[in-house]
Amino acid sequence: MARKTCVALAVLGLLTFASSAFAHDGSLSWDLPTMDQITENHYEDGITWKGYAYVTVKNSTSQAWGDFHFTIVNGPGVTIESSPAPSMTWPSYTYNLTAPNVLDYYFYSQPVQPGTSVTFTFYTDNTANQNAFFGVCGYPTPVPEPGSMLALGSGLFGMAGFLIRRKR
Secondary structure (H helix, E strand, O other), X not given: OHHHHHHHHHHHHHHHHHHHHHOOOEEEEEEEOOOOOXXXXXXXXXXXXXXXXXXXXXXXXXXXXXXXXXXXXXXXXXXXXXXXXXXXXXXXXXXXXXXXXXXEEEOOOOOEOOOOEEEXXXXXXXXOOOOOEEEEEEEEEEOOOHHHHHHHHHHHHHHHHHHHHHHO
């Protein structure tokens, strides 16, 4: 009985070691004072990078964000996976995986206000090419100002009136 227990513990230990050798979770923390794109390089010392990326971002701008975009750069073969599904710590959002290495989050109904932090989670897979170096790039998009939307709507309304008068 003791021998079976030792064998079971040894197998469990090997499985734990093997899974840690093939998976690596990474955490990034960004404080964004502008809407500019930020890129943080990732270096993995001989381990295939496959695991969760947890990116915590603080909105230090003066504008609310309506969406946030991620791209894996300088790492051919590194992909963002759709399963498990990407998520974020926010009440209402959607996401779109537009390419194997591009992920967009949308949350216009409840924007990320200045001074607020949010954490994005997505799963990456780097087992195909085993790239040691690659970058995670991200940037927000501001929510359009009500004044800009009013000006756009007024312009469209004026254009429609002009076209109707012209037809007469």
